[in-house]
Amino acid sequence: DAGVIQSPRHEVTEMGQEVTLRxxxxxxxxxxxxxxxxxxxxxELLIYFNNNVPIDDSGMPEDRFSAKMPNASFSTLKIQxxxxxxxxxxxxxxxxRQGSTDTQYFGPGTRLTVL
Amino acid sequence: GQSLEQPSEVTxxxxxxxxxxxxxxxxxxxxxxxxxQHDGGAPTFLSYNALDGLEETGxxxxxxxxxxxxxxxxxxxxxxxxxxxxxxxxxAPHSGGYQKVTFGTGTKLQVIP
Numbered sequence: 001d002a003g004v005i006q007s008p009r010h011e012v013t014e015m016g017q018e019v020t021l022r023x024x025x026x027x028x029x030x031x032x033x034x035x036x037x038x039x040x041x042x043x044e045l046l047i048y049f050n051n052n053v054p055i056d057d058s059g060m061p062e063d064r065f066s067a068k069m070p071n072a073s074f075s076t077l078k079i080q081x082x083x084x085x086x087x088x089x090x091x092x093x094x095x096x097r098q099g100s101t102d103t104q105y106f107g108p109g110t111r112l113t114v115l
Numbered sequence: 116g117q118s119l120e121q122p123s124e125v126t127x128x129x130x131x132x133x134x135x136x137x138x139x140x141x142x143x144x145x146x147x148x149x150x151x152q153h154d155g156g157a158p159t160f161l162s163y164n165a166l167d168g169l170e171e172t173g174x175x176x177x178x179x180x181x182x183x184x185x186x187x188x189x190x191x192x193x194x195x196x197x198x199x200x201x202x203x204x205x206x207a208p209h210s211g212g213y214q215k216v217t218f219g220t221g222t223k224l225q226v227i228p
Binding site: 042043045048050055056091093103104105106107108109 | 148150156157158159160163202209210211213215216217218219220221
């Protein structure tokens, strides 16, 4: 398996622009997570899905952030409008199920810079 | 909610042993995980403890004491490539019968010659 795939790997945009980050989880995994990582705030869970349904979006910082999972093999995280404080590395992760080994498989991340 | 505490930085000598501690506060508890992240890379899973005791995987071991809300990651025979950040993460009950994983702030390990 190719692992979790994220695109783009790097994104540089200007304040006010719309940004869309994409994720393809590992086939057969039921859970998908979006994280944001910064030096100041560490690794923050933004939202997670189970079988394509959003379960907990309490970590989504503002209404400017939205996430969708239209099918089992694709998810997007959208920021509109973007702001410089959104600059971070955004990780997508997937997990086969709850409990047991608790393994989350992370994608390589998207490094977002908002100027 | 959940909160985790781990040291921000640890320095150790190549070939030595280092222990990275993690204490947590949760409403309910299912298990404690450890992840490794190299600079510029993604977190990768190392170990998971659901029950008290020591789990060993090669040079890495992880320990859990549920009664003390405490765990640690033990790295033996340190190598330069072990220089990375190490995160503990707790799995706990969440609304709707789901579970939620919360990550600690990470411990940056520097291995020196």
